[in-house]
Amino acid sequence: xxxxxxxxxxxRIHKNNEEEVMTxxxxxxxxxxxxxxxxxxxxxxTYKVLKQDGTPYKGxxxxxxxxxxxxxxxxxxxxxxxxxxxxLAAQRQGRLSFYMQSTGEEATTVGFAAALxxxxxxxxxxxxxxxxxxxxxxxxxxxxxxxxxxxxYGKGRQMPIHYGSSKLHYMTISSPLATQIPQATGxxxxxxxxxxxxxxxxxxxxxxxxxxxFHAALNMASVLKVPVIFLCRNNGYAISTPSNEQFAADGxxxxxxxxxxxxxxxxxxxxxxxxxxxxxARRIAxxxxxxxxxxxxxxxxxxxxxxxxxSGYRSKKEEENWAxxxxxxxxxxxxLLQEWWSExxxxxxxxxxxxxxxxxxKECEKHPIPKLEEMITDVYxxxxxxxxxxxxxxxxxxxxxxxxxxxxxxxLDNE
Amino acid sequence: MSKMNLLQAVNNALDIAMADNxxxxxxxxxxxxxxxxxxxxxxxxxxxxxxxxFNTPLVEQGIIGFANGLASQGSVPVAExxxxxxxxxxxxxxxxxxxxxxxxxxxxxxxxGLTIRTPxxxxxxxxxxxxxxxxxxxxxxxxxxxxxxxxxxxxxxxxLAAIRDPNPVIFFEPKRIYRxxxxxxxxxxxxxxxxxxxxxxxxxxxxxxxxxxQMEYLEMADQLAEKDGISCELIDLRTxxxxxxxxxxxxxxKTGRLLITHEAPYTGGFGGEISAAIQERCFLHLESxxxxxxxxxxxxxxxxxKEYIADHLKIYEAIxxxxxx
Ligand SMILES: Cc1ncc(C[n+]2csc(CCOP(=O)(O)OP(=O)(O)O)c2C)c(N)n1
Ligand SMILES: [Mg+2]
Numbered sequence: 001x002x003x004x005x006x007x008x009x010x011x012r013i014h015k016n017n018e019e020e021v022m023t024x025x026x027x028x029x030x031x032x033x034x035x036x037x038x039x040x041x042x043x044x045x046t047y048k049v050l051k052q053d054g055t056p057y058k059g060x061x062x063x064x065x066x067x068x069x070x071x072x073x074x075x076x077x078x079x080x081x082x083x084x085x086x087x088l089a090a091q092r093q094g095r096l097s098f099y100m101q102s103t104g105e106e107a108t109t110v111g112f113a114a115a116l117x118x119x120x121x122x123x124x125x126x127x128x129x130x131x132x133x134x135x136x137x138x139x140x141x142x143x144x145x146x147x148x149x150x151x152x153y154g155k156g157r158q159m160p161i162h163y164g165s166s167k168l169h170y171m172t173i174s175s176p177l178a179t180q181i182p183q184a185t186g187x188x189x190x191x192x193x194x195x196x197x198x199x200x201x202x203x204x205x206x207x208x209x210x211x212x213x214f215h216a217a218l219n220m221a222s223v224l225k226v227p228v229i230f231l232c233r234n235n236g237y238a239i240s241t242p243s244n245e246q247f248a249a250d251g252x253x254x255x256x257x258x259x260x261x262x263x264x265x266x267x268x269x270x271x272x273x274x275x276x277x278x279x280x281a282r283r284i285a286x287x288x289x290x291x292x293x294x295x296x297x298x299x300x301x302x303x304x305x306x307x308x309x310x311s312g313y314r315s316k317k318e319e320e321n322w323a324x325x326x327x328x329x330x331x332x333x334x335x336l337l338q339e340w341w342s343e344x345x346x347x348x349x350x351x352x353x354x355x356x357x358x359x360x361x362k363e364c365e366k367h368p369i370p371k372l373e374e375m376i377t378d379v380y381x382x383x384x385x386x387x388x389x390x391x392x393x394x395x396x397x398x399x400x401x402x403x404x405x406x407x408x409x410x411x412l413d414n415e
Numbered sequence: 416m417s418k419m420n421l422l423q424a425v426n427n428a429l430d431i432a433m434a435d436n437x438x439x440x441x442x443x444x445x446x447x448x449x450x451x452x453x454x455x456x457x458x459x460x461x462x463x464x465x466x467x468x469f470n471t472p473l474v475e476q477g478i479i480g481f482a483n484g485l486a487s488q489g490s491v492p493v494a495e496x497x498x499x500x501x502x503x504x505x506x507x508x509x510x511x512x513x514x515x516x517x518x519x520x521x522x523x524x525x526x527x528g529l530t531i532r533t534p535x536x537x538x539x540x541x542x543x544x545x546x547x548x549x550x551x552x553x554x555x556x557x558x559x560x561x562x563x564x565x566x567x568x569x570x571x572x573x574x575l576a577a578i579r580d581p582n583p584v585i586f587f588e589p590k591r592i593y594r595x596x597x598x599x600x601x602x603x604x605x606x607x608x609x610x611x612x613x614x615x616x617x618x619x620x621x622x623x624x625x626x627x628x629q630m631e632y633l634e635m636a637d638q639l640a641e642k643d644g645i646s647c648e649l650i651d652l653r654t655x656x657x658x659x660x661x662x663x664x665x666x667x668x669k670t671g672r673l674l675i676t677h678e679a680p681y682t683g684g685f686g687g688e689i690s691a692a693i694q695e696r697c698f699l700h701l702e703s704x705x706x707x708x709x710x711x712x713x714x715x716x717x718x719x720x721k722e723y724i725a726d727h728l729k730i731y732e733a734i735x736x737x738x739x740x
Binding site: 156245374398404407 | 444445447448449452469470472473474475476477500501503504540541542543544545681682711712713714716717718719721722723726728729732
């Protein structure tokens with residue numbers, strides 16, 4: 001269903017003024033015949049702009065998107081796709097311990113980032129590498145993290161895909177789900193007080209949205225009037241659990257209403273819909289200090305991670321159906337129709353990205369892991385005495401058994 | 416007898432418990448049709464239906480809160496937390512609710528039927544959040560039992576005992592050896608006692624104490640020490656609380672030395688508790704300070720995992736130090 005941009009966001013039901021307390025409102029809205037509001041009474045439509053063939057839906061208003069930005073978006077989507085393909089292959093070859101692909105969700109993960117100020121904060125879950133690519137995280141930066149080498153900003157401490165970049169305003173990923181959502185509310189509250197006109201976007205899966213942290217975050221953001229955007233990637237699955245076993249409601253979007261928050265559901269494979277919705281959400285967040293929830297409907301085309309095999313819980317047919325809604329080909333078709341892009345350029349882009357990814361991979365997997373000292377740094381601002389003592393004992397031990405600890409034994413003394 | 420790995424033994428125990436008692440209900444994230452991310456609950460939904468084995472929404476505090484309610488009603492929930500690293504959202508429900516349900520109501524209500532199963536431990540390139548061993552956090556909470564099996568045979572017997580024990584039990588499963596640990600497991604229903612350590616090997620020079628996956632390193636270290644002519648007595652603690660102090664005391668009185676090893680960090684690890692209690696009771700029998708070989712006082716690292724681990728070489732060195740004190 002196509003709806004107009006103007007009614008994208010639900011109107012606020014009422015504005016609480018400071019003195020007015022809830023009981024007064026309740027009285028004014030009293031009814032005297034028994035009537036429950038049914039749980040399924042509200043059905044939230046999906047905002048779509050582009051059809052799969054790249055043409056707009058009838059009556060759909062296209063967002064203002066200049067050629068430069070459009071191509072930056074598309075190139076980031078392609079690079080994300082290529083990176084995911086190659087790194088999964090590298091994992092299969094045993095060069096990498098673990099990987100997570102975002103295949104099929106690139107319009108969401110790149111599109112939202114494109115709608116932001118590049119200095120807005122992003123607090124993501126783990127499948128949002130598209131946003132990092134868009135912001136200019138280099139292939140080298142990706143590889144350093146993936147290979148836990150000594151150039152990794154996270155000093156080789158976290159599993160692959162736990163990227164972070166202070167330069168790019170991208171909070172380091174943490175595996176425990178949903179923890180970043182209330183943190184985003186807090187970060188954005190600080191931004192509001194700082195008055196710098198920035199906001200925070202937190203991204204999470206429809207599965208993670210079941211965590212208590214999600215609900216805490218939305219309520220606090222609404223109560224405290226915080227410029228934060230909650231972007232839910234509803235990709236149908238949380239590992240093996242299909243979304244119909246995750247929630248009984250009409251998805252995630254209606255939950256915002258319970259907290260008095262603006263909400264919208266968008267087609268997450270539709271780059272223009274994601275972009276337009278996030279531009280408007282950002283305006284509301286920053287100009288009105290009102291939080292917004294966006295639910296982007298998509299599908300996790302790949303396995304949950306390199307450790308997962310989805311054939312145990314879903315059908316090939318279902319996967320094929322979603323593969324036919326590929327967000328990259330949809331955007332490409334649109335770009336071709338705009339005459340901003342050609343098949344030749346497209347082929348070249350893939351070729352170059354593949355070559356660059358492989359070359360960078362080869363280069364970065366050679367770098368050694370961080371030095372032993374990095375074991376004890378950053379636990380605190382400075383290592384406490386007991387920890388220093390533990391490091392010294394460890395060094396002594398490794399000197400005794402250098403062959404048992406080959407990655408560090410040779411580098412103990414060149415400190 | 417059947418040859419089983421540790422996962423199969425867990426699955427077998429759950430199967431037996433569910434067949435034996437219709438009140439046993441298994442649930443957690445991905446536990447239903449898929450059978451859990453490690454497949455510990457494979458086929459249970461097919462066999463016992465969706466009402467008794469199912470996926471929950473992704474919310475640990477909800478899973479354990481739900482399990483507490485279900486247990487207080489008289490059912491026997493076996494809740495899975497996908498990784499022990501993700502048990503913390505449920506900390507409140509475990510520490511403030513499950514552990515105190517009986518005490519605060521004067522046993523008007525209790526959640527004795529509750530069992531929480533969760534894979535724990537490192538050595539699998541899991542980084543900070545797929546490696547932790549949080550047993551000590553729970554060990555300081557009176558009202559909970561904490562159990563850790565070392566192999567398939569132990570896993571089946573201890574899990575059946577945990578499910579049927581009239582107290583809430585956290586059952587930590589050593590995921591590093593889920594598939595690697597293979598052994599003969601009796602086909603029938605059997606239980607191994609909670610609160611009871613097992614002397615796995617008798618010896619005279621030093622007592623070595625561990626639990627779970629760490630037992631493997633203990634055994635490797637013992638083999639190294641044996642070549643040096645050191646006779647080690649090996650104890651698997653099995654239950655962290657209430658722990659079998661008598662068995663450990665008897666052993667230490669015999670050997671005069673004690674080494675404790677665990678995966679969790681040194682500071683605040685359960686080894687500290689054991690060490691203190693043993694020196695209180697065995698002071699005059701000790702011939703060297705009680706040794707602790709543990710994880711370092713840092714978050715669990717990834718690239719430096721090998722260096723971080725309290726492995727057999729570190730244990731072996733500590734054995735020699737203790738014996739040569
Ligand atoms: C607190 C917590 N519980 C469980 C997990 C294990 N886990 C990792 S990803 C995942 C599924 C998440 O699904 P969703 O939020 O829908 O994101 P998607 O993977 O679909 O992008 C689970 C259960 C975790 N990382 N953190
Ligand atoms: Mg999902």
